Amino acid sequence: MPLLEVRHLVKQFSRGGGFLKPSAATVRAVDDVSFAIDEGDMFGLVGESGSGKSTTGRCILRLIEPDSGEVHFRGENVLQYSKYRMRLARRDMQVVFQDPYSSLNPRMRARDIVEEPLIIHQLGSPQERRARVAELFGLVGLDSAHLGRFPHEFSGGQRQRIGIARALALNPAFVVADEPVSALDVSIQAQVIQLLLELRSRLRLTLLFIAHDLRLVENICNRVAVMYLGKIVEMGNTDALFANPTHPYTRALLSAVPRLDPDEPRTRVEFDTSSFDRDVPLREIGNGHWAAV
Amino acid sequence: MTPLLDVQHLTVTFERPGAALTAVHDLSLTIQPGETLGLVGESGSGKSVTALAILRLLQPPGRVTSGRVLFEGRDLLSLSEAEMRSVRGGRISLIFQEPMTALNPTMRIGDQIAEALTAHGVSHADARQRTVELLDAVRIPDAARRARDYAHQLSGGMRQRVMIAIALACRPPLVIADEPTTALDVTIQAQVLEMLRELRSRFNLAIMLITHDFGVIAEMADRVAVMRGGELMEHGPVRQILRQPSHEYTRRLLSAVPGMGRR
Numbered sequence: 001m002p003l004l005e006v007r008h009l010v011k012q013f014s015r016g017g018g019f020l021k022p023s024a025a026t027v028r029a030v031d032d033v034s035f036a037i038d039e040g041d042m043f044g045l046v047g048e049s050g051s052g053k054s055t056t057g058r059c060i061l062r063l064i065e066p067d068s069g070e071v072h073f074r075g076e077n078v079l080q081y082s083k084y085r086m087r088l089a090r091r092d093m094q095v096v097f098q099d100p101y102s103s104l105n106p107r108m109r110a111r112d113i114v115e116e117p118l119i120i121h122q123l124g125s126p127q128e129r130r131a132r133v134a135e136l137f138g139l140v141g142l143d144s145a146h147l148g149r150f151p152h153e154f155s156g157g158q159r160q161r162i163g164i165a166r167a168l169a170l171n172p173a174f175v176v177a178d179e180p181v182s183a184l185d186v187s188i189q190a191q192v193i194q195l196l197l198e199l200r201s202r203l204r205l206t207l208l209f210i211a212h213d214l215r216l217v218e219n220i221c222n223r224v225a226v227m228y229l230g231k232i233v234e235m236g237n238t239d240a241l242f243a244n245p246t247h248p249y250t251r252a253l254l255s256a257v258p259r260l261d262p263d264e265p266r267t268r269v270e271f272d273t274s275s276f277d278r279d280v281p282l283r284e285i286g287n288g289h290w291a292a293v
Numbered sequence: 294m295t296p297l298l299d300v301q302h303l304t305v306t307f308e309r310p311g312a313a314l315t316a317v318h319d320l321s322l323t324i325q326p327g328e329t330l331g332l333v334g335e336s337g338s339g340k341s342v343t344a345l346a347i348l349r350l351l352q353p354p355g356r357v358t359s360g361r362v363l364f365e366g367r368d369l370l371s372l373s374e375a376e377m378r379s380v381r382g383g384r385i386s387l388i389f390q391e392p393m394t395a396l397n398p399t400m401r402i403g404d405q406i407a408e409a410l411t412a413h414g415v416s417h418a419d420a421r422q423r424t425v426e427l428l429d430a431v432r433i434p435d436a437a438r439r440a441r442d443y444a445h446q447l448s449g450g451m452r453q454r455v456m457i458a459i460a461l462a463c464r465p466p467l468v469i470a471d472e473p474t475t476a477l478d479v480t481i482q483a484q485v486l487e488m489l490r491e492l493r494s495r496f497n498l499a500i501m502l503i504t505h506d507f508g509v510i511a512e513m514a515d516r517v518a519v520m521r522g523g524e525l526m527e528h529g530p531v532r533q534i535l536r537q538p539s540h541e542y543t544r545r546l547l548s549a550v551p552g553m554g555r556r
Contacts, residue, residue, distance in 0.1 A: 048478035049449075156336075185335040186505060190549035212479065215550070256483035258508025260550065262531050266512075268483055 001075055002036035003206050004060070004174060009033045009069035011052075011059050029055045030066065031230035031278065037206060037223075039173075044221030044238070045210045048253070051227040053210050057176045060208070061093055062086055073174070091121060094167040098179035100159030104151040110137075110162050111147040117169040136165040141195060157188035161195065168199065178210045193220060214257050218242050226250050231278060236289030246291040249276070295366075296323035297467055297499050298347070298385075303360035305339070305346050305523075316342045316355065318523045326466060329493065329500040331514030331531065333507065333546070339523035340503045344469045347501075348387060349377055364467070383413045386460035390472035392452035396444040402455045403428075403440025409462040427458040432488060450481035457489070464496060471503045486512050507550050511535060519543045 011030040030052045037043045047053040059066040062078065070077045078089055097103035104113055111133050118129045137144045140161040151159055160180060167175055177196065181189040197220060200207060211217050217224055218238060225235040226249065234247040245251050252271035259266065282290040305317040317339040324330045334340045345351045347362050349369060362369040369380065381387075389395040397405055403424045410420040428436035431454040444452055453473065460468050473489070474482040486509065493500060502513055510517055510531065518528035519540065527540040538544045 048480060187335060187546060187549045214479070252480060256480040258482075258486075258506065258512045260508060260511045260535060260547075262511045262535065268487070271480070 002072075003039040003041075003074065004208070005036040005070075005072040006056075006060060007034050007070040007072070009056065009059055009066050009071065011055055011064060011066045028230045030059060033069075033227075033230070033232055035225055035232060035235060037174075037208060039206055040204060041223055042200060042207045042209055042221045044217035044224040045208060045227060046212065046214055046217050046224060046253075047227035048212060050229070052230040053212075053227050054178055056227070057095070057178050057208060057210050061090065061095055061176060063095070087121075091170040092172050093174045094170065094172040094176070096160075096163050096167045096175060096177045096180045099183050100156055100163050101151075101183070103163055104159055106151050109148050109150055110142075110154070113151070113162055114165045114169055117166060121170060123170070132169070133165075136169055139168065139199070140165045155188075156184050157192055160184065160192050164192075164195065164199070168203070171203070172205075174206045174208070176208045176210065179212065180209075181216075182212065189216075196220075214254060226253065229276070229278070231292065232282060234291040235282065236286070240286055240289040244286065244289070246285055246289075247293055248272070250291075294325060297326045297328075297364065298324040298501070299361075299363040300343075300347065301361045301363065303343065303346060303362065304358045305342050305351065305355060306358045307355045309354055316523050317346065320360070320520075320523075320525055322518050322525070322528065324467065324499050324501060326499055327493070327497045328516065329502055329514050331510040331517040332501060332503045332520060333505065333510060333517060334520035335505055335546075337522070338520040340520050341471055342523075343520075344387065344471055344501065344503055347469065348381055348385060350381075350387075379413065382409055382460075382465070383463045384465050385467045385469060386463075386465045388453075388456050388460045388468060388470040388473045390475050392449065392456045392476075393444060395456055396452060398444055401441050401443060402447070406440075406455070406459050406462055409459045413463050423462070424458075427462055428455075430461070430492065431455070431458045433458075448481075449477055450485060453477060453481075453485055454488070457485075457492070461492060461496065461498075466497070467499045467501065469501045469503070472505070473502070474509060475504070475506070482509075489513070507535065507547060519546070 009030050010028065010032060012026045012028050014026050033056055045053045045056060055064060058064040060071050066079065071079050073089065073093060078086060081089060114133045114136055115129050118124060118132060124132060134144050137147060142158060142161050154162065181192050184192060199205060209217065209221055221238050224238050224241055225232045228249045234241060234250045245254050249271050252269045255267065255269040280292045282292050285291050300320060300322050303317055303320045304315065307314045307316055320343060322330065332340045332343065346357050347369065357370060365384065369377065406424045406427055407420040410423055411417060424440055425436045428440060433439050433451060433454055447455065474485050477485060492498060504510060514531045516529065517531050517534040519526040519542065521542050526542045534543060538547060
C-alpha cells in the first residue's frame with residue numbers, strides 16, 4: 001500500500017468578477033490529479049508557473065481545501081478528517097516552503113520557531129522541548145550557539161535549514177518540500193539538497209518534492225510527474241521518463257533546459273499549446289511509465 | 294582590435310561611517326563589438342554592482358574609487374551627467390531581471406518604447422512607427438494593438454520582450470542584461486534567449502550577460518568572467534571555462550549545477 005495516494009483531486013479558483021460581482025469564470029488549478037507515493041519515495045512534481053504543482057501540494061496537506069477528490073494517507077482519506085483530526089495528522093505530514101525570507105516569523109527567535117510545533121501539539125516538558133530543539137539544530141547543521149538569533153541574522157541557506165528543522169520537529173513520515181531551494185544561490189542549493197537527501201535516508205522520510213527545475217528533479221527523485229495546466233501529463237520512474245519522454249509538453253520542457261555544452265546541437269521542440277487536449281487520460285506506455293497521449 | 298568596452302582596474306566601495314565595504318576590487322575586463330561576455334557569480338559577488346558602475350547608476354554610499362571605463366574611446370567616468378544620459382539607452386542599454394518593476398505600470402508599453410526614442414532626439418511621429426517595428430522585432434504578435442496595452446496585461450515573457458524592445462530602441466552597440474531570464478519559466482527563457490541570439494547577429498550587438506546560471510552561459514556566451522566577493526576569479530573562452538576551469542571556485546560552482554555532464 002502506498003504511503004500517500006491522491007485520487008481525482010480537483011481545486012478550482014474563480015477569476016474575473018470582483019466586489020459584489022459574480023465571478024466570470026473558474027480556473028481548474030488542479031484538474032483530476034491522481035498519483036501515489038510509496039514509503040521512502042522521493043517523488044518529484046514538476047511544472048512551470050501556473051501548472052498547479054504547488055496547489056496540489058497544499059491541497060494534500062489541506063492548507064487549501066480541495067473541491068473534490070481523495071487524499072489517502074496510510075489508507076485513510078484525510079479530506080474526511082475533522083479539523084481536530086487533521087491537526088493530529090499533520091504531525092506526520094509537514095511542509096517546507098520555498099521562500100525562507102517570508103516563511104519565518106521575523107519577530108521570533110530561531111529556537112522559538114523550531115519549538116512552536118512542539119508547543120502546538122503539546123509535546124514534552126519545557127526542558128524536553130529545549131533538548132529537542134538543540135537536537136534539531138544539530139540535525140540540520142546549524143550552530144546551537146545561534147539558537148537565540150532572529151531570522152534576519154541568518155543567511156538564506158541557514159534560514160532554509162531553520163524551516164527544515166521546524167518541519168522535522170514532530171518527526172513526520174511525509175514532507176512536502178515546495179521549491180525548497182529555488183530562492184537560494186547554486187552552491188547553497190547543493191548544500192541544502194545534500195542535507196535533504198541525508199535526512200531522507202537517516203529519518204526514512206518520504207518526500208513530495210515540488211520543483212520547476214528538471215535537472216534537479218532528475219538528479220534526486222526516483223519518481224516524477226510532470227504537470228501542465230492542472231493536469232499530470234506524464235509520470236513514471238525518473239530513469240524511464242527521462243530516457244523516453246513521450247508527452248509533447250515533457251519533450252518541449254526538456255528541450256528548453258539550457259545545455260552545459262556549447263557545442264551540443266540544440267533542437268528545441270515547441271509545444272503547440274492549442275493542440276493540448278485536457279481530456280486525454282494517462283495510459284501506461286511502459287513499465288511504470290504513464291503519459292497522456 | 295580595440296575593444297568596445299574596456300574596464301580597467303575598477304574598484305567600487307560602499308562607505309559608511311566607520312566602515313567601508315569593497316564591493317568590486319580591481320576588476321578589469323573587455324568586450325569586443327558583437328561579443329557576448331558572460332559575467333557569472335552568486336549573490337554578493339559584485340556582478341550587478343559592476344553593471345551599475347559602468348553606467349554610473351550607483352547610489353550613494355556606493356562609489357567608484359578607482360579605475361577607468363573606456364567605451365568608444367571615452368572614459369565614461371569622466372563624462373558630464375548630460376553626456377552620460379545620451380550614453381545610457383543610446384549607446385549602452387540595460388535590461389533588468391524583473392520586468393514588472395522595471396516597466397512603468399501607468400504608461401502604455403508603446404509609449405514607454407517611444408519615450409526611449411524621443412529622449413534621444415527622435416521625432417514623435419517617427420518614434421510611433423519605430424515602436425511597432427520594435428515590437429515586431431521582439432516577436433510580439435499583433436504589435437500595433439499590443440502597443441496600447443499596459444504592463445499588467447502582458448505575461449512575464451512578453452514583458453521581458455518589451456524591456457528588450459526598449460533596450461534596443463536606439464540600436465546601441467552594447468546591452469548589459471542583468472539576469473534577463475531568471476524570473477521566467479524555462480520554456481519562455483528558451484524563447485527569449487533564442488530571440489536575443491537572433492537580434493544579436495542582426496544588429497551586431499555586444500552583450501554583457503550577468504547571470505548565476507551556467508546553462509544560460511553555455512547557451513549564449515563567447516567568453517566568461519567568474520566573479521566572487523568583488524574579484525575576478527578567472528576568465529576565458531566559454532568552452533575552456535566550462536570544460537577545464539582552472540580556478541577551484543569555478544569548479545565548485547560547476548559541480549553544484551545539477552545534471553552537469555549528463556544528457
